[in-house]
Amino acid sequence: MTRAVAVTGLGVVSALGGNVDALAAGLVDGRCGITPLRLFRHRGRANVAAEVPEDVAGFEVALDAPATRRLSRADRFALAAAEEACHDAGLDASLRGAAALYAGATTAGMRETEEAYRRQRAGEDRRFRVSRMLATPLSTPAAVVAQALGIFGPRGTFSTACSSSALAIAAGAEAIARGRARVVLAIGSDQLCRLTYAGFDGLQALDPEPCRPFDRDRRGLSLGEGAAALVLEDADHARARGARVRALVAGHGTATDAHHVTAPHPEGAGARRALEAALGGAGLPAQAVGYVNAHGSGTRHNDEVEVAVLRAVFGDRLPHVPVSSTKSQVGHCLAAAGAIEAVVTVVALERGLLPPTVNLRALDPAWADLDLVPRAGRRASLGVAVTSSSGFGGHNVTLVLARPEAL
Numbered sequence: 001m002t003r004a005v006a007v008t009g010l011g012v013v014s015a016l017g018g019n020v021d022a023l024a025a026g027l028v029d030g031r032c033g034i035t036p037l038r039l040f041r042h043r044g045r046a047n048v049a050a051e052v053p054e055d056v057a058g059f060e061v062a063l064d065a066p067a068t069r070r071l072s073r074a075d076r077f078a079l080a081a082a083e084e085a086c087h088d089a090g091l092d093a094s095l096r097g098a099a100a101l102y103a104g105a106t107t108a109g110m111r112e113t114e115e116a117y118r119r120q121r122a123g124e125d126r127r128f129r130v131s132r133m134l135a136t137p138l139s140t141p142a143a144v145v146a147q148a149l150g151i152f153g154p155r156g157t158f159s160t161a162c163s164s165s166a167l168a169i170a171a172g173a174e175a176i177a178r179g180r181a182r183v184v185l186a187i188g189s190d191q192l193c194r195l196t197y198a199g200f201d202g203l204q205a206l207d208p209e210p211c212r213p214f215d216r217d218r219r220g221l222s223l224g225e226g227a228a229a230l231v232l233e234d235a236d237h238a239r240a241r242g243a244r245v246r247a248l249v250a251g252h253g254t255a256t257d258a259h260h261v262t263a264p265h266p267e268g269a270g271a272r273r274a275l276e277a278a279l280g281g282a283g284l285p286a287q288a289v290g291y292v293n294a295h296g297s298g299t300r301h302n303d304e305v306e307v308a309v310l311r312a313v314f315g316d317r318l319p320h321v322p323v324s325s326t327k328s329q330v331g332h333c334l335a336a337a338g339a340i341e342a343v344v345t346v347v348a349l350e351r352g353l354l355p356p357t358v359n360l361r362a363l364d365p366a367w368a369d370l371d372l373v374p375r376a377g378r379r380a381s382l383g384v385a386v387t388s389s390s391g392f393g394g395h396n397v398t399l400v401l402a403r404p405e406a407l
Contacts, residue, residue, distance in 0.1 A: 005173045005249040006238045007401070009089025009231030011081035012343045014330045015224055018056030019084055023330075024347050027355045030376040032329055034210035034222045039111075039192050046206035049192055050224030050331025052077065072109030072135035075144045077227035077336075078189035082145045085185065085229035090243055093150055100153040100181040102172045103142035104164030104188040106335040109135025111193035141189045141227075151185060159335065161391030162295075164188060165228070166338025170252035170397055172232045182234045188339030189227035196334070197223055203262065209359075211298035211332075213325035214307075214372050216362040221297045224331020228339035230346075235404075247346045250284065250384070250407060251400040253277025258394045264302055268309035270396040271295075275313050275388060278398040284384060286314050289321060289400075291354060291380070293345045293387035296325020297332055302390070307367050322380065324357045324373040338389035342399055345387045349403050354380045 012019065015033025016026030026033065033050045052073075071079075086096060116132035119125045134140075139157045146155055154175075158167045165188020172184035200206050200223060211222035238245055255277065257270030264271070279286060295306055311318055326344050333340055344355055360374040383406030388398045 003177045003179060004235035005176045006233045006235040006245040007230055007247040007249060007346055008233045008238050008243045008245060009085040009091070010246065010343050010346060011084030011088065011229040012226070012340060013052055013056060013077045013080050014226040014340055015050035015052060016330060017053070018080060020343065020347065023343065024351060026329060027344065027347065027353060027377055030356045030358045032210055032358050034331055040194055042194070042197055044198065044201040046201050046208045048208070048210055048222055050222060051192060052226055070131060070134050071144060072112045072140065072191065074105065074108050074189045074191040075135060075141050077191065078141035078145050078187055079148055081189070081227040081229040082149060082185060082187055085231050086149060089231035091183065091231065095183055096150050097152050099151050099183040099185055100172065100175055101142055101146055101151045101155045101185045102168040103157045104168040104335040104339065105138045105141055105157055105190060106159055106161060106164060107190045107193050107196055108138045108140050110195060111191055114194050145187065153181065160395040161393060162332065162334055162337050163389040163391035163395040163397045164335035164338065166342065166389035166397035166399060167254060169230060169249070169339060169342055169399060170254055173249040173252055176232055176234050182237045184232040185229060186232055186339065187227060187229040188336040190334040190336045191225045192223060205299055207298060211328055212359040212361065213296035213298040213328055213357055214303050214364060214367065215360050216364045218298050218300060218303065220299050221327065222331045224333040226330065226333050226340060227336050228343045230339065230342060245404050247349055248402045248404055248407060249399060250402045251278045251280070251282025253281060253398045255396050256394050262392050264305045264390060265394060266305065268305040270394050271306065271388065271390055272309045272312055274396040274398040275309065275386065278386065278400045282400040284400065287317060288384045289386055290382045291348060291385040292321060292323040293341050293385060294323050294325045295388050295390045296327050296357065298327065319369045319371065322354045322371045322373050324355050326355050328358045328360070338397060341387045341389065342401065345385050345401050349382050349385055349401060352379050352381050354378050
């Protein structure tokens with residue numbers, strides 16, 4: 001990377017609330033946002049999820065009334081997070097106009113499409129309304145954000161399952177590092193829907209209780225929803241305009257092992273390559289890392305593979321590196337997960353906070369030597385942290401984030 005990449009703005013919508021301060025407060029309190037499923041009816045082994053609270057699910061947006069009515073829940077999440085991030089970064093209209101926009105998505109307006117079919121089959125709509133399908137394309141959240149906020153630079157949507165928004169951040173950082181953009185808005189947004197929930201439940205990948213990453217008795221993940229946005233900026237450009245540099249994207253790594261459609265590589269080959277590439281891109285040894293925000297999905301196999309990868313990279317030092325999974329608080333938010341966890345990691349660096357793995361009650365004996373920050377978070381001075389995301393099909397992305405003074 002030839003140009004330093006700064007994070008100058010953050011925005012988030014999650015089960016812990018509708019902004020970054022609400023997220024930070026939830027992290028400090030060790031609050032779990034996974035509750036009984038209310039958005040739709042599901043008959044299966046699991047019926048819990050991390051839903052965005054109704055009091056933050058509707059947002060004021062800079063669009064005309066007809067366009068606003070067509071917005072999906074995922075569109076609204078994306079807009080709220082993007083607006084907060086742009087305001088936090090102090091981006092005026094001219095800076096937004098020239099910015100690039102990279103987004104991650106996997107469900108977009110799928111829930112609204114499902115509801116349209118349900119209403120027609122139930123006889124609640126006399127005719128099928130094509131307008132109810134307009135939010136279906138995965139590119140819609142990015143298009144809505146661009147239209148509402150006046151972002152006219154290059155735009156792209158990534159859909160690599162649960163690594164989608166982490167890949168959007170990596171692509172944005174790469175564009176800035178190579179001088180192709182000065183400002184990038186990277187976002188991830190997804191919502192809960194019937195198809196996704198039933199699919200994960202059919203795979204027996206959902207825990208009937210709130211998920212317990214790294215727990216001896218873990219039985220799967222808990223799905224969530226929400227959005228996060230990060231304003232990435234050429235660090236020199238940010239300082240020249242007097243912007244606050246909240247963190248640096250010191251490095252990023254991507255790798256695909258293509259081992260299986262849903263299962264991770266048994267040795268975590270892609271995840272390890274992504275982590276090592278991110279550290280190499282940052283020019284940092286593993287010894288420099290003070291915290292790992294793990295993918296930590298809570299499934300038996302994924303947690304085992306992830307810990308094995310961390311042991312391979314960090315060696316004997318791993319027991320002294322705090323590792324936690326904030327999916328225990330906000331659920332697994334699919335395409336939004338990587339961006340939400342990047343925001344969590346920046347907040348951890350800024351506020352000297354180790355987020356907890358809140359539902360970790362009985363530590364798996366296989367990693368009894370590790371610091372997995374069980375139940376409650378704690379304070380710690382952090383300089384460098386990593387956050388990793390993995391998706392179906394063997395997609396892996398790792399980001400290295402750092403406080404500016406740590407490099």
